[in-house]
Amino acid sequence: MRHAQEHDPANDDRPLAGRVVAIVGATGGLGRAAALACGSAGATVVLIGRRVRALESVYDELVAAGASEPAIRPLDLATAGPAECAETAAAIEAGLGRLDGLILAVADFDHLARTASTDPAVWLRQLHVNLAAPWLLFRAMEPILARAPAADVVFVLEDPARMRRAYWGGYGAGKVGLEGVAASLAHEYEHSSIRIHGLRPGPMRTALRGRAFAGEPDGPPPAPDLAASEIVRWLSRPPARPG
């Protein structure tokens, strides 16, 4: 086992060596897979999420896999407003000095439900976590991302056609809106060093999937590792050269 302290960055030829990548929702199915994939590819990973014990567990997995020592930043997206997101960005800047990637793998989904039996407070929380919080975090980290040679921002989306069906509640509204945010930001940052990505990972073998679909007649869908390796591939591309 290679330990973080024994690691020599100068001789590290892994694709994300020397880069800092923040992963929001780092204890979810895809977030954890993305953290491990980015860490294994050489990045210093900032683990952001609500459940501290679960974040520590991903931290331990990263260290065991030989990744650079990760950072943990607890943040409850349900109550995170502009100030909390600005504090998170400031902590990353102060602690690590740079940010090359921001992976917004957030998901707040309980279960499919009729609108008439949906608690409005839950719907509002889901809208905030799935749509407002990712935008607020991007907004807060944008100045740091803009100083990197090339930065990648990944919004994890859902199949928009599925979200337009019945019963998806605040999760569906949030994910549809987030798709619009990602598309709009991709347009706005088209000629900049910040590259905006929308990831639609498709069905994955995660806890969220289990809550939405009780039975899987075709067997369980694939693990989120494939989507995580796609994220690493995006982050590994060299910066665009002028001219």
Place this chain on the structure above:
Amino acid sequence: MRHAQEHDPANDDRPLAGRVVAIVGATGGLGRAAALACGSAGATVVLIGRRVRALESVYDELVAAGASEPAIRPLDLATAGPAECAETAAAIEAGLGRLDGLILAVADFDHLARTASTDPAVWLRQLHVNLAAPWLLFRAMEPILARAPAADVVFVLEDPARMRRAYWGGYGAGKVGLEGVAASLAHEYEHSSIRIHGLRPGPMRTALRGRAFAGEPDGPPPAPDLAASEIVRWLSRPPARPG
């Protein structure tokens, strides 16, 4: 001029006679036109919005046009949560006893702006007004709407392709999400007495349009009356008959 007090509902053959229609955002360009169109078609109109003086002005126009006496319900959508929306629904039920139509003509748009220069508080307010508040109001009024022989709910949307371009901020995120909400609700209520409509009125000669587009090389777009008459047409259809 026919005055409200002289009006005899039994001899009223106007298409919306005897019906109650709530219009949220009733002082905006489309909201005002929809209020006048519904009132002229015989509906008792509930005017909902933030600016009381402007609501009173629409009230006066309705009375002058011979409409049934309207109701006014002041509501600031920027701060309207589940409780305020439930109070609004309870007031309509107590005062008028029924609700046949809900027209969600809300719009909170300042100007096109870069993300990096967008105040997060403004973005959050726009998301709430344009997306959360319409859903909360529908959620609160759904039980009253469900008791009408046929009820129509109209979500006023934007061109989704335009909202995916740069600089639309919280307005764009909200309107994209609202399109998903309307589509999802249309699916959920497909076999019920509540009919869900998404209205994309296209360019209209409104104050909002003036803030987004400084010049109109092809001349000013049409007034919102055409979209308002489309709303009346939807609300005038007879209830679906079983079998």
